[in-house]
Amino acid sequence: MTTALTVVRAGLFDTLQDLGRLGFMALGMPTAGAMDRVALTLANALCGNPPNTAGLEIGVMGPDLLVEADSVRVALVGPLAPAILEAPDAPPTLVDSDRSHLLKRGQVLRVGMVEGSSTAYVAVAGGFDLPRFMGSLSTYARAGVGGFDGRKLAAGDVLPLALAQAPVRDERKLGQPFDYGSGPIRVVWGPQDDYFSDKGRRTFAGSDYRVSKEADRMGIRFEGPTIEHSKGADIISDGIGPGAIQVPGAGLPIVLLADRQTVGGYSKIATVASADLPRLGRLLPGQVVRFQPVAVAEAETLRRDQETRLLRAIADFKPARPPGGIDLAQLYEANLIDGVVYQPVP
Amino acid sequence: MSVRYLSCGDTAFSVEFGNEISPTVNGRVMALHAAIGQAKIAGVVETVPSIRALMVCYDPLTTSRAKLEPEIAGLIARGLPTELASRRVAIPCCYDDPEFAPDLGEVAERTKKKPEAVIAAHLASAFKVYVLGFMPGLAYIAGLEPSLYLPRRPQPRVRVPRSSVAIAMDMTTIYPFESPGGWHLIGRTPLWMFDQRREQPVFLAPGDQVAFQRVDRKGFDRIAREVEAGRFDWATLVRKT
Numbered sequence: 001m002t003t004a005l006t007v008v009r010a011g012l013f014d015t016l017q018d019l020g021r022l023g024f025m026a027l028g029m030p031t032a033g034a035m036d037r038v039a040l041t042l043a044n045a046l047c048g049n050p051p052n053t054a055g056l057e058i059g060v061m062g063p064d065l066l067v068e069a070d071s072v073r074v075a076l077v078g079p080l081a082p083a084i085l086e087a088p089d090a091p092p093t094l095v096d097s098d099r100s101h102l103l104k105r106g107q108v109l110r111v112g113m114v115e116g117s118s119t120a121y122v123a124v125a126g127g128f129d130l131p132r133f134m135g136s137l138s139t140y141a142r143a144g145v146g147g148f149d150g151r152k153l154a155a156g157d158v159l160p161l162a163l164a165q166a167p168v169r170d171e172r173k174l175g176q177p178f179d180y181g182s183g184p185i186r187v188v189w190g191p192q193d194d195y196f197s198d199k200g201r202r203t204f205a206g207s208d209y210r211v212s213k214e215a216d217r218m219g220i221r222f223e224g225p226t227i228e229h230s231k232g233a234d235i236i237s238d239g240i241g242p243g244a245i246q247v248p249g250a251g252l253p254i255v256l257l258a259d260r261q262t263v264g265g266y267s268k269i270a271t272v273a274s275a276d277l278p279r280l281g282r283l284l285p286g287q288v289v290r291f292q293p294v295a296v297a298e299a300e301t302l303r304r305d306q307e308t309r310l311l312r313a314i315a316d317f318k319p320a321r322p323p324g325g326i327d328l329a330q331l332y333e334a335n336l337i338d339g340v341v342y343q344p345v346p
Numbered sequence: 347m348s349v350r351y352l353s354c355g356d357t358a359f360s361v362e363f364g365n366e367i368s369p370t371v372n373g374r375v376m377a378l379h380a381a382i383g384q385a386k387i388a389g390v391v392e393t394v395p396s397i398r399a400l401m402v403c404y405d406p407l408t409t410s411r412a413k414l415e416p417e418i419a420g421l422i423a424r425g426l427p428t429e430l431a432s433r434r435v436a437i438p439c440c441y442d443d444p445e446f447a448p449d450l451g452e453v454a455e456r457t458k459k460k461p462e463a464v465i466a467a468h469l470a471s472a473f474k475v476y477v478l479g480f481m482p483g484l485a486y487i488a489g490l491e492p493s494l495y496l497p498r499r500p501q502p503r504v505r506v507p508r509s510s511v512a513i514a515m516d517m518t519t520i521y522p523f524e525s526p527g528g529w530h531l532i533g534r535t536p537l538w539m540f541d542q543r544r545e546q547p548v549f550l551a552p553g554d555q556v557a558f559q560r561v562d563r564k565g566f567d568r569i570a571r572e573v574e575a576g577r578f579d580w581a582t583l584v585r586k587t
Contacts, residue, residue: 025394026487028478042552133542143482143523145542191352191360201508211536236367236441237477237486239394239401241354262481266519271355274406299356300406 003069003164004194005124007157008108011060016128016147016159017218017258019052025197025239025262031144032138033258035119035217035281037180037276038256038310039077043123045314046100046172047084054130054137055123057339059217062111062122063153067103073166075100076110077174099173099320100125102166116283118168118215126163140259142218173320178313181232185280186273187245188299192235195267196247204269205293209253213285217259222281226251227269237265243272243280245291273299275306347421351415352399356406357391361418362399367488367516371398372476376553377426378418387417393394395552396477397486401547432553434585437520439511439533439558440467440566446510446534449499453513457494463559465560467491468532473518473556483522483540483548487556490516502528509535511558520550536561536570543576555587 017040020033034057040052058078076083076097083095086108095101095109097120103109114120129339130137130148139147148157193201209222233249240246244256246266254273256264272280272300273294273341283289294302352360359379372395383401389409394401404414406550435543441447454461473489490513498514503526507513510521512529521527521540523541539549550556561569572578 022403023392024548025392025401026478027483028480029482029548110412134547140482143540143542145482145547150542188353190356191354191362237367237479238360238362238396238399238411239354239358241358241401241403243355260395261480263477268354271353271358274355274357296353296356296359296411300410303356303406 002158003160003161004045005072005161006066006068007063007153007155007159008063010153010155011058011061011063011111014063014153015053015139015141016130017057017138018054018136020258021134021140021146024134028262029134029143030140030259032140032217032244032261033136034138035123035258036078036103036121036278037048038180038278039119039305040121040123042178042313043075043077043121044319046077046098046174047073047123047125048169049109049123049125049127050169053123053127055121055127056153058111058114058120058122059118061113061119065109065111067105067107067109068158069163070159070165072103072161073100073125073165073169073171074103076111078114078118079116080111080120081115083112086110086205097142097171098177100171101152102171116284116316118284119281122259124161125163125166129162129332130159142259144187146167147196150177152310172317173244174313175316175318177263180279180282181276181307183278184290184304186294186297187243187270187291188273189270190268190269191233191238191271193269195229195231195233195235196269197228197230200230201269204253208288208290211283211285211287211289214283215283217257219254219256219260220280222253222289226254227253231267233266235265235267237263240268240270243277244268244273245270245272267297273302275302292341313317315316349419354401357366358401358403358410359415360399360401361412365396367397367476369474369488372474372488373428373430374398374426376430377428377435378422379552380422382418382428385421387414389414396479402420407415419534423469427507430553432555432587433551434555434557434587435550436557436559436583437511437535437537438561438565438569439470439535441533442532443563443566447532449512450531453494453496453532456496459493463490464532465496467494468513468518469558469560471518473558475550475552475554475556476517477552478548478550479541481522481525483552485519485539485550487518487550488516490518492516496530498554500531502526506531507534511535513537533558536566536573537578541573544580549580
């Protein structure tokens with residue numbers, strides 16, 4: 001008997017991603033991986049998975065998934081316009097984000113639209129039973145590797161589940177939405193800030209930049225005031241780290257993200273602080289940002305603080321009442337049980 | 347030779363050995379790449395060699411730039427090996443089929459050579475892999491015989507077939523996938539530079555010494571069939587030095 005989620009209708013750009021294919025950049029292999037590491041980690045934690053388990057990254061609009069297993073626990077994290085659960089023998093119900101849900105055989109999860117952000121995640125308890133490529137399940141579609149057949153999901157794909165049924169456990173939800181921070185995107189100058197004039201650096205750090213339509217897993221092209229070079233846009237190609245901001249001859253910044261190439265020949269004025277990379281992964285065309293330079297040590301501190309908050313958010317998960325069911329943990333916790341538990345029949 | 351440490355955010359920094367394309371500078375990059383690999387420094391995730399710099403990627407949750415930079419400076423101060431063990435790799439290449447070498451005639455004309463002399467110069471070049479990038483498995487292989495230096499084509503091709511062997515500037519390359527490309531196509535290898543069925547999907551590595559070996563169309567087809575079927579013995583192409 002199959003245990004799988006079957007794609008009955010494809011979304012726009014849904015790929016399997018874990019935290020990235022690390023260790024092979026020297027061979028020209030991009031890391032790929034989740035655009036929003038925070039959201040994937042939370043989705044996995046809600047399902048009881050380790051952080052590096054591959055989940056479905058939903059771009060703009062998600063798929064419809066048919067449950068072909070006795071049961072499967074899923075968690076949706078991200079600003080989804082509530083997903084819908086359809087069953088052959090029951091009216092459709094809404095499926096909230098930021099919590100886990102127990103799905104049964106024959107039900108169809110219509111993931112729907114991502115609203116107010118470019119990405120959301122669906123994790124499944126136990127993960128998907130697919131072969132890793134170079135140590136990772138992250139999809140790198142340009143080379144056709146990783147994930148499911150190296151590509152975005154299409155109708156008819158059968159995603160095998162590692163678990164035949166969900167472990168018995170109460171559902172959990174996020175206590176409060178994770179605070180990604182607001183205000184400017186923090187960046188660290190370099191590696192080639194010396195290729196720009198003082199004026200160019202001031203323009204970069206003091207202007208609004210708008211996300212253009214050319215925004216995908218490889219990077220985001222921004223529109224705004226042009227940044228003046230002093231030594232030209234071309235360098236002898238060198239390594240490109242996550243969040244590197246390259247400025248080609250036209251003077252407009254491009255932030256390079258998960259599917260970026262490993263080396264490149266444009267001067268890079270600055271690099272996004274790793275704590276703010278998940279925010280980049282959530283931006284939509286038309287949104288406006290500013291860049292604020294910080295020192296390396298400060299960026300490292302921001303990242304460590306974010307990790308602490310992420311671990312606290314996971315420790316503070318609340319029990320979530322299953323629809324139409326009874327949440328024992330919540331009752332015990334609230335100290336409500338003395339003798340008789342009465343649950344009205346719907 | 348002065349070393350510069352350039353920030354790449356809070357998860358990487360670049361160790362730059364110079365601002366030139368030279369075997370000496372690249373040798374230092376490769377030596378530090380090897381030295382860090384051997385030293386197994388806690389918190390270092392990976393290192394990415396390029397022509398004149400090594401990018402060191404680290405996990406800011408377990409280490410920091412302030413801790414790593416002196417450690418790496420220490421490795422450099424203790425002296426990097428000048429002679430690295432490297433592989434000698436033979437790449438079979440067919441120059442004969444006009445479909446494989448659409449630019450051979452033009453290269454010959456522009457370098458004022460007979461096509462056979464272009465082929466001979468490519469075969470005689472002492473090539474070394476400087477860096478992989480742009481696409482998984484795409485190697486920038488320097489050491490082209492100087493009489494063959496040409497700028498890239500002004501109008502890149504939209505489609506360059508997989509395994510095309512091409513030259514531009516002082517380098518040669520082999521396209522791992524069908525892709526756009528602006529280099530001059532002078533031959534084709536039956537090998538796949540990226541084959542995800544293999545345990546090591548990328549064949550070439552930075553530092554490899556590369557020599558092309560001429561095969562005719564029959565020889566090309568024979569190897570191509572074995573590569574396609576996953577039966578080719580790649581070890582026959584590699585010697586350690």
